Amino acid sequence: MQDVAVLGVGLHRFGKTGDDVVGNKSVTELCRHAVDKALEDAGVSWRQIEAVAAASSRFSGGKGWGLNGNDVVEDIGSTGIPVFNMSAGCAAGGNAFNVGYSLVAGGMYDLVLVVGGEVMPKGMIQTSGVEEATDPEFLRQRCIGFPGPSFWATLARRRMHDYGTTEEQFASVTVKARKCSVGNPYARFQKEITLADVLASPYVSNPLRLFEICPVSNGAAAAVICSKRKAREFTKKPVWVASSAVATLTFEDSLPRGLAGPVPSGPSFHTEVKGAVTRAFERAGIGPKDVSFTELQDNTCYYELAFPEEWGLCEPGESERLVAAGETTPTGRMPINPSGGFVSFGEATTAMGVFQIAEVTWQLRGQSGARQVPGAKVGLAQTNGLGGNATAAILKR
Amino acid sequence: MVESSQPCVPGLFAADGGARVLGSRCTACGTPYFPKAASCHNPKCPGSKMEPCEFGGRGKVWSYSVADFPPPPPHKHDKPFKPYAIAVVDLDSGLRLVGQMVDPPSAMSVGAAVELVVDTLYHEEGKAFTTWKFKLA
Ligand SMILES: [Zn+2]
Numbered sequence: 001m002q003d004v005a006v007l008g009v010g011l012h013r014f015g016k017t018g019d020d021v022v023g024n025k026s027v028t029e030l031c032r033h034a035v036d037k038a039l040e041d042a043g044v045s046w047r048q049i050e051a052v053a054a055a056s057s058r059f060s061g062g063k064g065w066g067l068n069g070n071d072v073v074e075d076i077g078s079t080g081i082p083v084f085n086m087s088a089g090c091a092a093g094g095n096a097f098n099v100g101y102s103l104v105a106g107g108m109y110d111l112v113l114v115v116g117g118e119v120m121p122k123g124m125i126q127t128s129g130v131e132e133a134t135d136p137e138f139l140r141q142r143c144i145g146f147p148g149p150s151f152w153a154t155l156a157r158r159r160m161h162d163y164g165t166t167e168e169q170f171a172s173v174t175v176k177a178r179k180c181s182v183g184n185p186y187a188r189f190q191k192e193i194t195l196a197d198v199l200a201s202p203y204v205s206n207p208l209r210l211f212e213i214c215p216v217s218n219g220a221a222a223a224v225i226c227s228k229r230k231a232r233e234f235t236k237k238p239v240w241v242a243s244s245a246v247a248t249l250t251f252e253d254s255l256p257r258g259l260a261g262p263v264p265s266g267p268s269f270h271t272e273v274k275g276a277v278t279r280a281f282e283r284a285g286i287g288p289k290d291v292s293f294t295e296l297q298d299n300t301c302y303y304e305l306a307f308p309e310e311w312g313l314c315e316p317g318e319s320e321r322l323v324a325a326g327e328t329t330p331t332g333r334m335p336i337n338p339s340g341g342f343v344s345f346g347e348a349t350t351a352m353g354v355f356q357i358a359e360v361t362w363q364l365r366g367q368s369g370a371r372q373v374p375g376a377k378v379g380l381a382q383t384n385g386l387g388g389n390a391t392a393a394i395l396k397r
Numbered sequence: 398m399v400e401s402s403q404p405c406v407p408g409l410f411a412a413d414g415g416a417r418v419l420g421s422r423c424t425a426c427g428t429p430y431f432p433k434a435a436s437c438h439n440p441k442c443p444g445s446k447m448e449p450c451e452f453g454g455r456g457k458v459w460s461y462s463v464a465d466f467p468p469p470p471p472h473k474h475d476k477p478f479k480p481y482a483i484a485v486v487d488l489d490s491g492l493r494l495v496g497q498m499v500d501p502p503s504a505m506s507v508g509a510a511v512e513l514v515v516d517t518l519y520h521e522e523g524k525a526f527t528t529w530k531f532k533l534a
Contacts, residue, residue: 133406143528145472153462161507206463256485260431260494263487
């Protein structure tokens with residue numbers, strides 16, 4: 001194993017089809033911008049890239065099934081390098097980062113590009129495309145009608161039961177997230193929002209409201225990663241990958257992902273996420289208390305409360321108090337999503353895991369401006385996606 | 398006049414003689430499955446032995462949510478759309494089962510006792526299409 005560094009990162013600002021930011025740009029155009037920025041940031045030329053790990057999806061464009069790394073390589077210049085296309089739902093970006101990391105750590109390549117990008121279809125994500133009784137997702141949507149936001153709302157409702165969380169407390173997480181996004185040039189939403197605004201937004205799935213759930217966005221993210229040897233050629237102060245881990249859910253997982261499962265004997269939570277984060281901590285030799293800040297997948301504000309507790313960043317049932325005390329802001333004791341998170345960016349599925357790497361890198365370099373976590377030394381990034389996939393990466397300076 | 402009805406997907410549940418979903422259970426480790434599984438998914442199972450098993454009767458609401466907007470296809474619903482509650486229910490028989498509620502969202506609470514029923518999901522071409530749901534007990 002050799003040490004791996006993040007040499008350069010780049011984003012295309014997130015937006016909505018037809019707006020002034022992303023207009024009608026294709027996923028390849030969005031990615032090209034992000035890749036150009038990452039190469040420029042790294043001081044690397046395209047011809048020096050030895051391999052590409054791309055986060056692939058079925059949502060848009062390219063070769064019929066979404067972002068395809070081959071399209072990006074063709075567009076920027078066909079140098080003949082290997083392209084690995086990774087599919088893992090919303091965890092695809094994190095997955096691609098892990099594969100890129102593994103290729104470098106394992107000594108196969110010294111300079112690798114990781115890229116993710118998306119042009120999303122409008123509205124609620126349609127999770128099943130086939131009318132087949134053998135597809136559990138088809139059965140779930142036809143026989144019940146259980147869209148993604150209702151999955152999140154079920155977990156949020158259970159938290160209200162377990163810890164007495166109020167709708168105002170959920171809303172206050174969005175207020176904090178949107179405050180972080182002010183001045184973040186890459187966020188889709190860059191304006192503050194009040195508690196009253198959030199509570200006045202309609203329920204998408206009671207108890208979760210429109211402003212508490214991330215919309216779908218178009219956007220792209222890229223990162224250039226390299227071996228320690230290579231890093232020395234380009235910079236004196238690289239950002240290091242302390243660990244990168246991937247996990248899937250375990251048999252004990254009892255969240256309502258399908259139609260049914262066994263009644264569990266213990267608590268119900270995202271086992272794939274805990275698996276990835278735990279492995280990332282173990283491999284890095286870094287504990288939850290050493291983390292300066294976290295970029296986690298907040299498809300909804302519920303996760304900003306639940307995940308830190310499940311990973312040991314704080315005690316069970318403590319999150320509401322920490323949010324109220326401002327401890328999850330960039331200047332607090334447990335900063336969560338200083339970027340503004342998914343709630344401020346919207347989700348461009350395959351870009352998200354790489355977007356987090358970009359934000360964590362900027363934070364560790366001290367380049368995050370108004371949302372900077374003072375003295376950030378260690379950053380944790382986490383994604384999870386359909387199919388029970390999760391990823392975690394820990395970066396340090 | 399009784400309207401003719403048929404299951405929205407055949408072979409998954411039955412109504413005559415009490416509502417139940419048609420699943421399976423591994424007799425080696427006791428794990429319940431719905432829909433039926435070809436083999437046991439429990440990595441600690443000493444050896445998969447699957448038998449058909451029906452699940453019905455009563456249970457408790459583990460949690461619930463509300464579909465405030467119509468879900469995208471392949472879901473089907475009558476118009477105008479009426480928001481409904483979706484319950485995740487721990488059945489006394491050991492199966493955690495997801496299903497729509499017959500009762501309105503305002504009647505719901507975590508921990509409420511419910512029972513499995515078969516009820517209409519949507520109408521098409523003059524027929525009622527049914528699914529399994531829960532009703533407050
Ligand atoms: Zn078994």
